[in-house]
Amino acid sequence: KQEVTQIPAALSVPEGENLVLNCSFTDSAIYNLQWFRQDPGKGLTSLLLIQSSQREQTSGRLNASLDKSSGRSTLYIAASQPGDSATYLCAVSRGETGFQKLVFGTGTRLLVSP
Amino acid sequence: DAMVIQNPRYQVTQFGKPVTLSCSQTLNHNVMYWYQQKSSQAPKLLFHYYDKDFNNEADTPDNFQSRRPNTSFCFLDIRSPGLGDAAMYLCATSRARGVGVQPQHFGDGTRLSIL
Numbered sequence: 001k002q003e004v005t006q007i008p009a010a011l012s013v014p015e016g017e018n019l020v021l022n023c024s025f026t027d028s029a030i031y032n033l034q035w036f037r038q039d040p041g042k043g044l045t046s047l048l049l050i051q052s053s054q055r056e057q058t059s060g061r062l063n064a065s066l067d068k069s070s071g072r073s074t075l076y077i078a079a080s081q082p083g084d085s086a087t088y089l090c091a092v093s094r095g096e097t098g099f100q101k102l103v104f105g106t107g108t109r110l111l112v113s114p
Numbered sequence: 115d116a117m118v119i120q121n122p123r124y125q126v127t128q129f130g131k132p133v134t135l136s137c138s139q140t141l142n143h144n145v146m147y148w149y150q151q152k153s154s155q156a157p158k159l160l161f162h163y164y165d166k167d168f169n170n171e172a173d174t175p176d177n178f179q180s181r182r183p184n185t186s187f188c189f190l191d192i193r194s195p196g197l198g199d200a201a202m203y204l205c206a207t208s209r210a211r212g213v214g215v216q217p218q219h220f221g222d223g224t225r226l227s228i229l
Contacts, residue, residue: 004156034217043118043204043220044157089156100208100218104156 002027004092006105013080014113021075021108023090028068030092032100035064035075038087038107047088048075080112117141118221120205126227127195135190135224137205146188147218148180149204157204163188164210192226200228 003026013019023033032051036044048057048064050073056065063076073090087107093100118139127133137146144165149157161170163182177199179191192199202225206218 036220041223041225043120043222044206044218045220046217049217101159102157102218104158106154106156 002030002092002094002103004090004103004105006088006090006108008108009106010109010111012111012113015080015082017080017112018076018078019080019110021077021088021090021110023073023075023105025071025073025092025103027092028071030068030094032093033064033066033073034091034093034102035062035073036089036091038089040086044089077110080110082112082114084112085110118205118207118219120203120221120224122224123222124225124227126229128229129197130194133192133195133226135192135203135205135226137188137190137221138186139205139207139219140186141207141209141219142185143207143209143219144185145208145210146182147206147208148188148190149206151202151204151223153201160190195226195228197228200226202226 005024007022034049035047037047038044050057050066061078066073087109089104089107091102091104093102121136147162148160151157160174161180177193181189202223204223205221208218209216
């Protein structure tokens with residue numbers, strides 16, 4: 001059974017810092033990995049999707065890497081801003097096409113202070 | 115431009131009283147999902163529709179049912195809510211017709227409280 005763990009559970013940093021969020025999964029037979037953002041009381045917003053054949057994806061100040069063999073992914077946030085404060089969830093999928101069964105981690109709650 | 119819309123945002127019901135949560139989408143996606151997210155926990159998939167085909171997760175309680183009358187709408191029915199069913203319920207959609215893996219798009223969720 002796939003299990004996804006995120007460390008740390010919570011992180012508080014001053015504005016401007018670069019930071020790394022970690023995600024690990026127990027079964028390396030994944031098809032892709034996604035990082036999501038969840039604001040309090042809201043749904044999930046997809047940030048980055050990495051196919052299992054890829055090593056990393058970038059979007060603006062965000063960079064996600066994937067090491068499938070070791071069961072790890074990191075989300076790097078450059079020059080953090082107060083608006084980045086949210087919970088960040090990673091999820092892995094075994095679905096090859098179409099339907100994706102996502103298994104989520106419990107998230108890292110990020111607070112960026114001005 | 116809300117694309118996955120869940121109504122209501124907050125729902126309060128009584129113990130044992132049936133409740134229905136709704137989800138609509140303007141994306142014309144053929145796959146729709148329902149997740150349950152309890153406080154400080156990871157979202158957990160309850161079931162999904164691939165087109166008209168309903169797929170239940172093995173550990174989803176029988177108390178939870180779903181309907182999809184057309185492409186745009188999907189409903190979550192809880193027949194006899196218990197206190198343990200208080201949670202955020204998230205609807206998501208994705209497109210899956212020979213285009214490879216596409217990200218899921220989530221609504222803002224319905225927070226269900228049980229009195």
